[in-house]
Amino acid sequence: MSKFGNDKVRPLISEERIQQRIKELGQEITKEYQDKAEPLVLIGVLKGSIIFLADLCRAIDLPVELEMMGVSSYGEDTKSSGVVRITQDLTRPIAGKNVIVVEDILDTGLTLQYLLENLKARNPNSLKVCTFLKKDIEQKVNVPIDFLGFTIPNEFVVGYGLDVAERLRHLPMLGVFEGVHQ
Numbered sequence: 001m002s003k004f005g006n007d008k009v010r011p012l013i014s015e016e017r018i019q020q021r022i023k024e025l026g027q028e029i030t031k032e033y034q035d036k037a038e039p040l041v042l043i044g045v046l047k048g049s050i051i052f053l054a055d056l057c058r059a060i061d062l063p064v065e066l067e068m069m070g071v072s073s074y075g076e077d078t079k080s081s082g083v084v085r086i087t088q089d090l091t092r093p094i095a096g097k098n099v100i101v102v103e104d105i106l107d108t109g110l111t112l113q114y115l116l117e118n119l120k121a122r123n124p125n126s127l128k129v130c131t132f133l134k135k136d137i138e139q140k141v142n143v144p145i146d147f148l149g150f151t152i153p154n155e156f157v158v159g160y161g162l163d164v165a166e167r168l169r170h171l172p173m174l175g176v177f178e179g180v181h182q
């Protein structure tokens with residue numbers, strides 16, 4: 001038995017490349033916020049962003065606060081439904097703070113669009129988006145991305161936080177899901 005169980009995964013981005021890119025993102029974010037007086041809050045979107053958030057926050061050379069927000073599209077489908085619901089809310093107000101929403105992947109953009117509208121209403125000092133992945137497709141809705149890890153082909157990917165029916169989040173690399181061995 002390995003980490004993969006019966007799942008077939010084709011490697012797409014190695015652990016080394018991921019870690020290198022996160023160092024760079026940490027530097028970008030550090031540079032952008034180092035002269036700002038307001039507290040910096042990273043809001044990770046459950047559950048896909050937890051691994052990315054854990055690495056990213058340690059690559060930022062500034063004081064940061066961490067929050068999690070539970071937002072999920074319904075079902076265990078491999079397609080986004082566009083139906084979003086909040087399953088867990090923030091523990092503290094974000095009014096007057098600099099907020100970065102940390103997402104695993106931008107696919108249709110529907111989840112993020114919903115989340116940004118919701119967070120904007122809470123009056124943060126600033127609101128930006130950092131996503132680990134973006135699919136190379138025209139998003140259904142236009143969401144501005146401020147910090148981006150990688151653009152990937154339009155395939156269903158797993159690992160580094162991303163799941164298929166809750167499996168494979170714990171892979172240190174990213175791969176394309178190719179089904180289950182019979």
Ligand code: IMP
Nearest residue numbers: 048080106107108109110111156157162
């Ligand atoms: P969106 O609302 O279509 O942008 O997709 C949002 C969510 O769908 C992401 O945060 C992921 O949890 C999930 N998702 C989209 N594409 C993939 C994928 O290729 N692999 C795993 N999860 C995905």
Ligand code: MG
Nearest residue numbers: 048162163164
């Ligand atoms: Mg998922």
